[in-house]
Amino acid sequence: MDLVAWREALRVRVKLLSTTMRALYETVDGPSTFLVSSTRLGGKHGYDAAGAAAPLGGAVTGFTKSYKRERPDSLVKAVDFTLDRQADEIATLLVGETLADPGAVEIGYNDGLRWTVGLAERPAADGLAGMQLTKDSVFVVTGAAGSIVSAITADLAEHSGGTFYLLDLVPRPDPNDPDIRKFSVDRDGLRHDIFERRKATGERVTPAMVERDIAGLERAHAALTAIEAVEKAGGVAHYISANLLDADAVAEAIDTVRANHGHIDVLLHAGGLEISKRLRDKGAAEYDLVFDVKSDGWFALLHAIGDLPLGATVAFSSIAGRFGNAGQTDYSAANDLLCKMTSNFRTTRPATRGIAIDWTAWDKIGMASRGSIPAIMAKAGIDISTRASACRSFATS
Numbered sequence: 001m002d003l004v005a006w007r008e009a010l011r012v013r014v015k016l017l018s019t020t021m022r023a024l025y026e027t028v029d030g031p032s033t034f035l036v037s038s039t040r041l042g043g044k045h046g047y048d049a050a051g052a053a054a055p056l057g058g059a060v061t062g063f064t065k066s067y068k069r070e071r072p073d074s075l076v077k078a079v080d081f082t083l084d085r086q087a088d089e090i091a092t093l094l095v096g097e098t099l100a101d102p103g104a105v106e107i108g109y110n111d112g113l114r115w116t117v118g119l120a121e122r123p124a125a126d127g128l129a130g131m132q133l134t135k136d137s138v139f140v141v142t143g144a145a146g147s148i149v150s151a152i153t154a155d156l157a158e159h160s161g162g163t164f165y166l167l168d169l170v171p172r173p174d175p176n177d178p179d180i181r182k183f184s185v186d187r188d189g190l191r192h193d194i195f196e197r198r199k200a201t202g203e204r205v206t207p208a209m210v211e212r213d214i215a216g217l218e219r220a221h222a223a224l225t226a227i228e229a230v231e232k233a234g235g236v237a238h239y240i241s242a243n244l245l246d247a248d249a250v251a252e253a254i255d256t257v258r259a260n261h262g263h264i265d266v267l268l269h270a271g272g273l274e275i276s277k278r279l280r281d282k283g284a285a286e287y288d289l290v291f292d293v294k295s296d297g298w299f300a301l302l303h304a305i306g307d308l309p310l311g312a313t314v315a316f317s318s319i320a321g322r323f324g325n326a327g328q329t330d331y332s333a334a335n336d337l338l339c340k341m342t343s344n345f346r347t348t349r350p351a352t353r354g355i356a357i358d359w360t361a362w363d364k365i366g367m368a369s370r371g372s373i374p375a376i377m378a379k380a381g382i383d384i385s386t387r388a389s390a391c392r393s394f395a396t397s
């Protein structure tokens, strides 16, 4: 598959679905209305030893779960089948699903049984030998200026001393920039400085403008922290400013890794953004941006990697991908796609250890610590993760 085919396959599966449901948003709302989507992930949504069969369906499932969160009184289901199920049987079963059991969202048909997805608490360690990370290990990290990514990179660097290729949109940070330095020690003082500096130019300064500047500095600070952590651990950091939507730039970065090392030990795909808005209010361009950075970025990376030996991939997904979330039909679709692509490695890339982490919100740092999200999480009773416990979970995975 090339990037054009990948994009077209996802346009047909999930972009058209989102356009349709945006148009039907007021219609498919409440009792006696339904959205039933259907996939061929293998009948168990990829949560079995076989792994996801037709993994692009993950985007459809992710979308559907979030639609349910936005329209809780409608019957909304993602129904999964095996690859060999006949169309007429599927049609009959889908009609049946519209008529019963409105409480279950993820349904699958496999082995003559009707399944749903449950949760069980298990240790992350699976009993298999873990990876040994050493100073010879090569890491490629996207979203490297992300706050939680920087924390994980620092932890990986400390425990390996390896070589890191750090990719992000953000330009290479200047270690001598006094604002970046001040960000870590006196954020309120920095806010004041920025306010005064902008005011001195004669413009009308709003808190939102100051927060935008702070957000940029947060990125630069996170990128610099990651670089310095790698260097402090005796490793090598290559910082590459690249847009994940630019497949040529991604390929160029991977070609550099190929030429320098001939393999990648860990590919950590964490680049992304989220713009929480109900589907009704979300324009197609916004939807595409949120979805494409994760989805096309992933494709561009794996396409460029090709048959280069790849020890492990870690996709940074979210509880929004696992359970759906109101206002995140795009983000949830992209994250669930990454999970199902990872599950698909069981058959398509058995030599690569595929890991997808559905992070809950991190405390104090990262995208879920911004704006009203912490208050919403607290109200919903959702546990948040401390940096230390998140790093521990990551290491165990």
Ligand SMILES: NC(=O)c1ccc[n+]([C@@H]2O[C@H](COP(=O)([O-])OP(=O)(O)OC[C@H]3O[C@@H](n4cnc5c(N)ncnc54)[C@H](OP(=O)(O)O)[C@@H]3O)[C@@H](O)[C@H]2O)c1
Residues within 6 Å of the ligand: 142, 143, 144, 145, 146, 147, 148, 149, 150, 167, 168, 169, 170, 219, 242, 243, 244, 245, 269, 270, 271, 272, 273, 293, 316, 317, 318, 319, 358, 359, 360, 361, 362, 363, 365, 366, 367, 368, 369
């Ligand atoms: N923080 C959490 O609690 C949490 C919870 C669940 C899942 N996650 C996932 O974990 C990952 C990292 O989260 P975070 O909180 O560290 O996020 P973050 O601070 O917002 O960082 C994400 C990074 O990705 C970059 N990025 C965005 N668009 C890009 C593009 N087109 N090309 C290259 N880079 C791009 C962003 O750059 P710009 O800012 O310049 O756009 C940013 O530096 C995300 O994938 C997120 O979905 C995080």
